[in-house]
Amino acid sequence: MVEISLYGPWAVITGASSGIGKAFAEHLAAAGLNLVLAARSTDKLHALGDELSRRHGIAHRVVTVDLSRPGAAGALTEATGELDVGLLVSNAGGGRPGQLLDQQLQDLHSRLTLNAVTHLDLVHAFGPRLVARGRGKHQAGIVLVSAHGALQGLPNMAHESAAKAYVLNLGEALHHELAPAGVNVTVMLPGNVDTPIIDAFGLDRSALPIRPQPADRAVAEFMRAFLKGRALHIPGRLMRLMTRVMPRGLAVRVNGRMLAQAARNLAERPPATAKTS
Numbered sequence: 001m002v003e004i005s006l007y008g009p010w011a012v013i014t015g016a017s018s019g020i021g022k023a024f025a026e027h028l029a030a031a032g033l034n035l036v037l038a039a040r041s042t043d044k045l046h047a048l049g050d051e052l053s054r055r056h057g058i059a060h061r062v063v064t065v066d067l068s069r070p071g072a073a074g075a076l077t078e079a080t081g082e083l084d085v086g087l088l089v090s091n092a093g094g095g096r097p098g099q100l101l102d103q104q105l106q107d108l109h110s111r112l113t114l115n116a117v118t119h120l121d122l123v124h125a126f127g128p129r130l131v132a133r134g135r136g137k138h139q140a141g142i143v144l145v146s147a148h149g150a151l152q153g154l155p156n157m158a159h160e161s162a163a164k165a166y167v168l169n170l171g172e173a174l175h176h177e178l179a180p181a182g183v184n185v186t187v188m189l190p191g192n193v194d195t196p197i198i199d200a201f202g203l204d205r206s207a208l209p210i211r212p213q214p215a216d217r218a219v220a221e222f223m224r225a226f227l228k229g230r231a232l233h234i235p236g237r238l239m240r241l242m243t244r245v246m247p248r249g250l251a252v253r254v255n256g257r258m259l260a261q262a263a264r265n266l267a268e269r270p271p272a273t274a275k276t277s
C-alpha cells in the first residue's frame with residue numbers, strides 16, 4: 001500500500017476548522033504533509049495550523065473563504081498557485097433539518113453551492129494539476145466528503161440529501177474516470193461521526209441508534225480505504241452493517257422521524273445558536 005506522505009508535499013482541506021476536516025488536517029500533518037486550511041473561521045484555522053506546524057514541522061497556509069458563495073473556490077486556486085498539491089480534501093459542508101418549503105430559497109441556493117457546486121468547482125480547478133502529477137508518476141488524489149444521507153432521500157433534509165447525492169455520484173464516477181490518469185478518488189459517506197454538526201443539527205445524542213464515532217478514528221479508517229483505492233467508504237463498522245441490512249424504505253422513515261425531531265429541537269433554541277451551514 002502506498003504511503004500517504006507520497007501525496008505531498010501539499011494537501012488542500014476545506015472545512016478544516018472543525019470536525020472531520022480538522023481530523024483530516026491532524027492526520028495528514030502527522031504524515032508530514034504541508035496543509036492549506038480553508039473555512040470561514042480564520043482564528044480557528046490559524047490556531048490549528050500553528051499547532052500542527054509546531055508539532056509536526058510542516059508548513060501551512062490559511063485561506064478564509066465562504067464556500068457557499070458562487071465562485072468562492074477561486075480563492076483556493078489563487079492561494080495555491082505555485083504549490084505542488086497532491087491531495088484535495090473537499091469536505092466543507094453543512095445544513096439544517098426542516099421541511100423544504102419552510103426554508104428561504106436563497107438559503108437553499110447558498111447551501112447547494114456549499115454542498116455540491118463548490119465540490120465541482122474545486123475538482124475542476126485542481127483536477128488538471130492532479131492529472132499532471134498522476135501522469136508524472138507522482139501520487140495524486142481527491143477526497144470528496146458526501147454524507148450517508150446521500151444514499152436515500154431524507155424527509156426533513158431533502159435538500160442536503162439531494163446535494164450530497166450529487167457529490168456521491170460525482171466522486172464515484174470520477175474514481176473510474178480519473179484512475180487511468182493516476183488520480184485516486186474516494187468518497188466519504190459519514191453518517192454518525194462525532195463532530196459539532198450533531199448538536200448544530202439539533203440531534204438528540206441520547207436518541208441516536210449508534211454511538212457517534214470519534215472524528216480521528218473515522219478519518220484514520222477512511223484513509224486506509226483511500227490508500228487501498230476504494231471508490232466509497234462509510235466510516236464505522238456498525239454504520240456499514242446497518243446500511244447493508246436496513247431496507248431503504250425503513251431507512252427513509254427512521255431517519256426522517258429523527259430529523260423531524262431535530263428540526264423541532266432547533267426551533268425551540270434561541271436563534272443565535274441555530275447555525276445554518
Ligand SMILES: NC(=O)c1ccc[n+]([C@@H]2O[C@H](COP(=O)([O-])OP(=O)(O)OC[C@H]3O[C@@H](n4cnc5c(N)ncnc54)[C@H](OP(=O)(O)O)[C@@H]3O)[C@@H](O)[C@H]2O)c1
Pocket residue numbers: 014015016017018019020021038039040041042065066067068069091092093094095114145146147148149190191192193194195196197198200277
Ligand atoms: N459528522 C457527521 O456524521 C456527518 C454526517 C453527514 C455529513 N457530514 C459531512 O461531513 C463534512 C464535515 O462536517 P463535520 O461533521 O466535520 O461538521 P463541522 O464540525 O460542523 O464542520 C464543518 C466544516 O465546514 C466548514 N464550513 C461550513 N460552512 C462553510 C462555508 N460556508 N464556507 C466555508 N467553510 C464552511 C466549517 O468551517 P467554518 O464554520 O469555520 O466555515 C467546518 O470547518 C460536511 O460536508 C458534512 O456535511 C458529516
